Amino acid sequence: MKILIFGSSGFLGKNFLDHPFAENFQILKPDRAEVDLFDINTTKEYLQKNSPDIVINCAGKVGGIVANMNNKIDFMIENFEINRNLIISSLENKIKKFINFGSSCMYPAEVINPLDETQIMNGKFEKTNEAFALSKIMSLKLCEYISNSNDEYFYKTIIPCNMFGKFDHFNDTKRSHMVAAVISKVHHAKENNLSEIIVWGSGNVRREYTDAFNVADFVLRNLNRIKEFPNYFNLGVNKDYTVKEYYEMIMEIYKYQVNLVFDKSKPDGIKQKLMSTSFPININWSQPRDLKYSLNKTIEHYINYVK
Numbered sequence: 283m284k285i286l287i288f289g290s291s292g293f294l295g296k297n298f299l300d301h302p303f304a305e306n307f308q309i310l311k312p313d314r315a316e317v318d319l320f321d322i323n324t325t326k327e328y329l330q331k332n333s334p335d336i337v338i339n340c341a342g343k344v345g346g347i348v349a350n351m352n353n354k355i356d357f358m359i360e361n362f363e364i365n366r367n368l369i370i371s372s373l374e375n376k377i378k379k380f381i382n383f384g385s386s387c388m389y390p391a392e393v394i395n396p397l398d399e400t401q402i403m404n405g406k407f408e409k410t411n412e413a414f415a416l417s418k419i420m421s422l423k424l425c426e427y428i429s430n431s432n433d434e435y436f437y438k439t440i441i442p443c444n445m446f447g448k449f450d451h452f453n454d455t456k457r458s459h460m461v462a463a464v465i466s467k468v469h470h471a472k473e474n475n476l477s478e479i480i481v482w483g484s485g486n487v488r489r490e491y492t493d494a495f496n497v498a499d500f501v502l503r504n505l506n507r508i509k510e511f512p513n514y515f516n517l518g519v520n521k522d523y524t525v526k527e528y529y530e531m532i533m534e535i536y537k538y539q540v541n542l543v544f545d546k547s548k549p550d551g552i553k554q555k556l557m558s559t560s561f562p563i564n565i566n567w568s569q570p571r572d573l574k575y576s577l578n579k580t581i582e583h584y585i586n587y588v589k
C-alpha cells in the first residue's frame with residue numbers, strides 16, 4: 283500500500299515515520315518545499331503524478347493557547363486553505379482513502395464531559411480557539427460530505443486528544459503544548475537548581491493526553507479497516523489529570539521537587555476536555571503506551587536529543 287503523508291516534518295508526522303509499522307508501507311513524505319499545500323496546483327500535480335492509495339494529512343498550523351488567541355485570522359485561513367486544497371485535490375485525483383485529523387477544540391465549550399461525537403456542533407466553541415475550531419469543523423464536514431456522497435470514498439476524521447511525545451515542540455513557546463512545556467520547565471529548574479516554577483493559570487483544569495506514538499499506532503495498525511471507521515471519531519485514553527498533576531508526575535520522574543506558583547492572572551482555557559473514546563476500543567485496539575511509560579520515554583528523548 284502506498285501512503286502519502288503530508289506534514290511529515292511535524293510532531294505527529296514524525297511519529298508516523300518513526301513507528302515500526304511504517305516499514306510495512308511504501309511511504310511518500312513530501313515536505314513543504316516540495317509541495318506547499320497553499321498552492322492547489324502543485325498539490326494536484328503531485329497527487330496525480332504519485333497516485334497514492336491513501337493520503338494522511340498531518341499538515342496544518344498548530345499552536346498553543348496564546349498563539350491561537352493572538353493569530354485568529356492565520357489559524358482559520360491557513361488551516362482552511364491547507365485542508366480544502368488537499369481534500370479537493372485528493373478527490374479530483376480519485377484517491378479513495380483519506381485520513382484527516384481533528385482536535386478536541388472542535389467540541390463546544392459548555393458541554394458535559396466526557397465529550398462524545400454527537401456533541402460536535404452542539405454549542406459555541408471556547409473563545410480562545412474558535413478560529414482554529416471552525417476551520418477544523420469545515421474539513422471534518424467536507425470529508426463527511428465526500429464519504430456520504432460516494433460509497434467508494436472513505437474520507438475519515440480522527441479526533442485525537444492532546445498529544446505529547448517524541449518530536450514534540452519542547453522549547454518553542456508559540457507551538458508547544460502543555461506536557462512538552464512542563465518537561466522543558468522542570469528540566470530547566472533542575473539544571474539551574476531553581477526552587478520554584480511559575481505555572482500558567484490555576485493548575486486545576488483537567489487535560490487528557492496521549493502519546494503521539496499511540497495515534498500513529500492506531501492509524502497504521504487499522505488502515506486496512508478504514509471502511510469500518512465512522513466518519514469521525516475520538517481517539518483518546520478515557521482518563522484526564524489536572525495540570526498540577528502533570529507537573530507532579532514529571533517532577534517525580536526528574537526526582538526534583540519545586541514549589542509550584544500558580545499565576546491565576548493567566549487564562550486557564552476550558553475547565554475539562556475529556557473525550558469519550560469508544561470506536562477504537564470496540565475494534566479491539568488498545569493503546570500500546572500508557573502515560574507513565576510515555577512520559578519516561580519522552581523525557582529520555584528530550585534529554586538525549588533536544589535540550
Ligand SMILES: NC(=O)c1ccc[n+]([C@@H]2O[C@H](COP(=O)([O-])OP(=O)(O)OC[C@H]3O[C@@H](n4cnc5c(N)ncnc54)[C@H](OP(=O)(O)O)[C@@H]3O)[C@@H](O)[C@H]2O)c1
Nearest residue numbers: 289291292293294314318319320340341342344383444445
Ligand atoms: N499536537 C497536538 O497535541 C494535537 C492534538 C490533536 C490534534 N492534532 C492535529 O494533528 C495534526 C498535526 O499536528 P502537529 O502537532 O504534528 O503539528 P506540527 O508539529 O506543527 O506540524 C505541522 C506540519 O504541517 C506542515 N505544514 C504547515 N503548513 C504547510 C504548508 N502550507 N504546506 C505543507 N506543509 C505544511 C509543517 O511543515 P513545516 O515543518 O514546513 O512547517 C509541519 O510538517 C494537526 O491537524 C493537529 O490539529 C494535534
